[in-house]
Amino acid sequence: SHRDRLVGSTDRQAEADGVRPGRRAAVPSWDEIVFGTRRKKQE
16 A cells, blocks of 8 residues: 555656646757757767
8 A cells, every 4th residue: 555655646746747847848848858968969
């Protein structure tokens, strides 16, 4: 029951924290991944 509680809390938090900010961060995420990787490689 301990694992069920942890998994359930994590799943619910991940969904609440991932669905709302995930959509907004979906755009800047790509910029960070593409530009961030290129900048790091160039540096």
